Amino acid sequence: MINPFHYEGFALEEQFYGRNVELVKIQKLVDNSNNLLLYSKRRMGKSSLIKELMHRNGDQCYTIYCDIFDIASKEEFASILLKSLAKAHHGDLKTIISNLKKYFKRITFGISVDPNTAEISYTPRLEGLSFEEMMEEFFEGLFLLSKEKRVILAIDEFQQITLLDTKIDALLRKYMQEPYNVSYIFAGSKRHSITSLFTYSAPLYEMATHMELGGLDSSSILAYASKYLSINEATVEYLIALCDHETKLMQHIFHILYNTHKDATITPVMIDNALEEILGDKSSSYTLLYDTFSLTQKKAFKIITSDIENIYSLDTLKTYNIQKASLASALKQLYMKEIIDKEKDRWFVPDRTLELWGKRMLNR
Ligand SMILES: Nc1ncnc2c1ncn2[C@@H]1O[C@H](COP(=O)(O)OP(=O)(O)OP(=O)(O)O)[C@@H](O)[C@H]1O
Ligand SMILES: [Mg+2]
Numbered sequence: 001m002i003n004p005f006h007y008e009g010f011a012l013e014e015q016f017y018g019r020n021v022e023l024v025k026i027q028k029l030v031d032n033s034n035n036l037l038l039y040s041k042r043r044m045g046k047s048s049l050i051k052e053l054m055h056r057n058g059d060q061c062y063t064i065y066c067d068i069f070d071i072a073s074k075e076e077f078a079s080i081l082l083k084s085l086a087k088a089h090h091g092d093l094k095t096i097i098s099n100l101k102k103y104f105k106r107i108t109f110g111i112s113v114d115p116n117t118a119e120i121s122y123t124p125r126l127e128g129l130s131f132e133e134m135m136e137e138f139f140e141g142l143f144l145l146s147k148e149k150r151v152i153l154a155i156d157e158f159q160q161i162t163l164l165d166t167k168i169d170a171l172l173r174k175y176m177q178e179p180y181n182v183s184y185i186f187a188g189s190k191r192h193s194i195t196s197l198f199t200y201s202a203p204l205y206e207m208a209t210h211m212e213l214g215g216l217d218s219s220s221i222l223a224y225a226s227k228y229l230s231i232n233e234a235t236v237e238y239l240i241a242l243c244d245h246e247t248k249l250m251q252h253i254f255h256i257l258y259n260t261h262k263d264a265t266i267t268p269v270m271i272d273n274a275l276e277e278i279l280g281d282k283s284s285s286y287t288l289l290y291d292t293f294s295l296t297q298k299k300a301f302k303i304i305t306s307d308i309e310n311i312y313s314l315d316t317l318k319t320y321n322i323q324k325a326s327l328a329s330a331l332k333q334l335y336m337k338e339i340i341d342k343e344k345d346r347w348f349v350p351d352r353t354l355e356l357w358g359k360r361m362l363n364r
Contacts (some may be wrong), residue, residue: 018220216244305358
């Protein structure tokens, strides 16, 4: 049997569990063609949740998923939207080609088929078109599609648009106000940048219902894990706390436990050993990363990953031999590098595995 604990890519169908409350809530939005802003810390399960929602709505809706993590220009943004829209058309090659002609007036597509997976990919030919024209073409195609069936359009890693110096959000607002059966889902993990796009006076203000995704609930985790492992509630709680609710790390540990202790009763020691294995595998890349830090950044990182309550106390500053102002500025630099994040005046490392590596390797 293949390992039932998935920790890379999207967890789909039988490997996906929990999120019942969230799915019901999002389904209501979709049924009413309303929009969603979904955000969380990294690796909580946003993309998996969106994919699962799309899977469940695959028959009654057109589902379009775009990941814009890599965009470097507004034209690339438009190109990803167009490609994803082209992908929404299913059928044999002949049907697809005739559909593309019907839905795209000014754009033609290069089509290639992967001989191994039979997956079709589309390359829009965009020469001579301005960004605004590409977007117009995209939305015209999208709206036409929505007359046949309801559409779910998800843009993952949406905060990336803040890196481009164009008003993509204002343009999106204009199209989103058109009365078509489209639900827009925006997802992302950089809390500040993504929520800033939806705050008062921003173009997308009040254009979507906000949902912050927490960890999976412990009863779903226990129910799923118990199907494949002998594990009790207290041990599951131990694992959840160790991972600080991060879904990916938790799944990775379950994955290892399933490979090594399928037939034993799981104990906290086994969980610790699985974590050690993960930290060991990551250690060289984390060391490389850590070596890129300046001396004060290293000190700041150590302080953040230790369990110090008041990081600016005289005691701490003395122990780490650092001035308050240098610590504050190093923290800011680590924040700019996206190594650390801040919530309610408390700094933390959003990547739980990196945080645990810091705790275990640097602070012993
Ligand atoms: N509901 C779930 N059931 C089972 N596994 C899940 C679930 N949600 C997430 N996972 C697992 O956790 C991993 C991280 O989830 P996912 O990539 O969906 O999170 P994310 O919030 O989109 O992360 P990122 O911030 O990196 O984009 C996935 O690879 C998947 O294997
Ligand atoms: Mg994701």
